[in-house]
Amino acid sequence: MAGYHAPPGRTDEFLDADGAVRTRWKQVADAVDGYGRDGLLSRRDELARLLRNEGATYNVAVDGHSLRRPWTLDPVPLVLDPFEWAGLERAVAQRSALLDLVNADLYGDRTLVARGLVPAEVVLGHPAFLRPCAGINRPGANRLFLTAVDVVREAAGGFRAVADRAQAPSGLGYSLVNRSVLSRVLPTLHRGAGVERQAGFFRAIRAGIARAVPDDVDEPRVVIMTPGPLSETYFEHAYLASFLGYPLVEGRDLVVQNNRVWLRSLAGLDPVDAVIRRVDDRWCDPVELRADSLLGVPGLLEVVRRGRVAVLNPLGAGILESPALAGLLAGMAPALLGEELALRGPESWWCGRPDGLSHVLAGFDDLLLLPVQPAAGTRPVRPLLLATAERAALRDRVRARPGDWVGQEILAPSTVPTVGDGGGLVPRPAVLRTFAVADGPADGFGARDFRLLPGGLTRVGAETDSLVISSRGDGTSKDTWVASAEPAFQQSPWLPSGRAASGPVIVPELPAALPGRLAARLFTMGRSAEHAELVVRLIRTVLARLDQPLGSGDDGGAQSLQVLLSALGSASGFTPAPEDEDLPVPDGDAPGPGSLAEGVLPNDRTALALLFDEGVQGSLVSTLGVLVEAAYSVREQLSADTWQLVSDIEEELGLFRRRPPTQFVGAQPSLLRLQRSLLALSGVCAENMERDPAWLFLDGGRRLERARSLVRLLRSVLVEKRSGVVEDLLVESLLTTSESLIIFRRRAGSILHVSGALDLLVYDVANPRSVLFQLDRLVAHLAELPKRSSAQRLGNEERLALEATTLLRLTDHDRLAAVDPGTGRRSELDSVFATVDSLLGDLLDSLQRTYFAHERLSVLAGGQPEVGGGAT
């Protein structure tokens, strides 16, 4: 680390004031020197690869669209001294205990306001103060469960708190994944440095949930509530859900009935005792909070009021994140805790007070201006960096609504060595997000103990002088190492081990119920994977034809190519089932608006559109897009191996999107890679997934799609009897596409007759690509699904699947292959396959209604005073 230079005028984590390496960094410094520039870069790449395999992303909104950005991690951790950490730990725990008491006070008697410690406007004038949450006097209600405090080390060397997160703190999952991948990339260093483990903290989380639920609950049923796959930190919602073993749900997966919260699972309603929310409080209950929220659970607050569910953190805690309140914490600590605040924030001035306003206006250019109500996308502003006119405009805004602004002293965070573009180390400002969980009984009203995650999530700015450092920005993240004073043990989040053996033994809950929404997405994932596979196979068959000489004098090749291409069009009517409508939208029975109609010419452009045009329904690119989105939204159900394949597929998709191929030839290698990934995906699902309802839906989607596409493909290609050569080529192509050519040849020799092909592709239940093979599996899957109504009779879906099977079995391959002499068509095949196709379409609709449907919500209009009464 010889080339590393700390910037003057601030603290550097690595070098002391004399430019010497700090003791706690020695081990890391030696290792980093050993790696060299190239070693650091290759380790950074390896981290990026592992993070990609984990699906670690951070979603940012760009022009109203949500963009998945890869989560990045720097190979050099932030190293903290254990004794110094112990001090910071106590200080963050104290600050958390204070925030907890402030929340309880604000939603209780508001003595802080009555004592003049908090101006009324800071609370009562703030939209995050949620009146329906006030006055719930049950012990334990309105107590914080999990807090996050962002700290920086200032120039003088001490820590300061720059932000408090008290409603749904983000970052824990990222912190976990950072540790997980870094310890794999730097195993020797990580083991040798004796880094404090994280597992104990997650045990405390599980224990804390058990204490927060109603007393009569022995085995709490816990869910994690997410706003959905488009939310910024969705990755970690899924990551935490699978790490902690709780189902990940959206508001619409939950319902309030009989004064309880229930999870709509496949089997019906399962009770829920605790909701860990990642949804901001105002969006959690459209009845009592924001009526326009579709993210919440109508009636949730009423159940909270009755003490029948614990919402963590409690609804209303968002008020604690107001910068105006943060500036007052130092004054509140003696009153509520009887102690001075150990971890102070930057000096700050709320402009709602005349003296605060005049101070801020006087020192305007040297301060940071923060809005009291941070809205999406608002950031603290540094007036000095604004153009003169903008600066004057900001002053006017502050003067016009002083209560909306806080002025804050600017701190220069300490710098930490970070790998730069060339592999050299550069100093970057660091903010450490610490996490604290309440760690004691919640039944009283006094201060509670909080326990910290050792280390936390370190984020560094993109530039040495970055002032605002957040995950949205261009910086990166770091793992945070607290050297352990004791040897580290391998610990699991469930079983106490080593020195943490105090407290109850906690075992994982019973297998989590599968929410209907998740089932729908798994089903979509299965369908889209299968459809993508079919399109790739078909197009590769077509490409193989294009490569072959078309024969002399006989245009069988060209003609069969044309038939195949239009078949490709008819098989591409894939539409994912809609999620949020009362009624299903019909599946693509007719070619979609952009898909190919019959009889198009086999020119490169239309065929390419079938592959690469995002706007063409059922095109390869749009289907892969559906597949990847569905996979992200069931992230926590997928194993690491599965995820790796999904990210490979996403990478190919990214290439197609960035540079859509203009010729088939160039696309070949990519298609081959894709086909391999898709095959591997299907293999990994078949081999590695537990046979639980999640798998039934994933595999069921695949079976249904495979049966239906094959029926459509056969119908489109074979209904019309064609000349011998053409038909031979077509049959060969169909068999190739279905991976059945070799077995066909083994059985039937080289004569490619339609009847034999139909036997193999439709009737042979030993052929895993035949229609009946799919339908038999589907019937078996459906029989295993939990029944919603009386078990006496067949479910509607089973009935439809059996009807399709029976219809096929009532005829046979010879009758299907028979050509009507008058018309030259295979009319039996046409009518039977048309009926089977439509039965499978009905089956899809019926599944949608039974298992996936979520009813639309709307707002009940109030009986508004429309007429104001005339004069009396």
Add this chain to the structure above:
Amino acid sequence: MRYRIEHRTGYHYDAPVSRCRNEAHLRPRDTDRQVCVWSDLVVDPAPTGWNERTDFYGNPVASFVVDGPFVEMTVTATSLVDVVDGDPLPAVGPGWHEALDLLTNDLSPEMLDAREFCFESPLVSTAKVVRDYAEPSFVEGAPLVDAVTALMERIHADFVYDPGFTTVTTPLDEVLQHRRGVCQDFAHLAVGCVRSMGLAARYVSGYLETAPPPGEERLVGADASHAWLSVFVPGWGWLDLDPTNDKIVGSTYVTTAWGRDYADVSPLKGIVFGGGNSHFLDVAVDVHRVEVEPT
């Protein structure tokens, strides 16, 4: 005076509703000048869940669940309320500057309670346009009661009563721009004006007994729910004023609930599952004077 009030709200949906969850602010609260002697809330179809509580402001709230399928739902609130005139207005009372000072600096429970009504709320802005409209009424040194009475008179004179022009969510700057609206717009505007001066005002929902045109019979159901404002006068209490009719509120007014604005006290609100794309609503209110036998 005793009133019998019937407030009936009917919902008609174009597709079956499978379930709805509602909150009703329909039971009149007790106040300094009224007592709700009896009140009954009937929902048809019969609710499958029912809770009652008082909200942040002490108003009674009923929350209920109705399971469907249904395409029509009726909520009928019937109440008997005894009302008297308020205390006579203070002859002079505190100046509005003096009130502002007390509200800003005094930490007595009474002032702190009133502080709740000094700030912006979801439907009431205190933007510059609102304050600009308010300022002429707040003459230097004027008693608070005179200032708010003057404000009420100006709103009554400047604004046209125009049902159908606004909705419950029409912002104040639009009301100000077009100078028209209905009772809740005028109440919101007056509340915003008072708050823009740093003073405390709350939104009151309730009913007003209406007199039939001379020589005609009272029509049942022809009344409506009504809204006005209440201003905190330090040392005296809350003064109710009706800018729609330019009147100090007296014994012909029945209060249902108060809050920061309409959103805190809307008679019915809730979430419907299903119900199709549209619905319509009919509201019938009947305020009827009941003779009380002298005891």
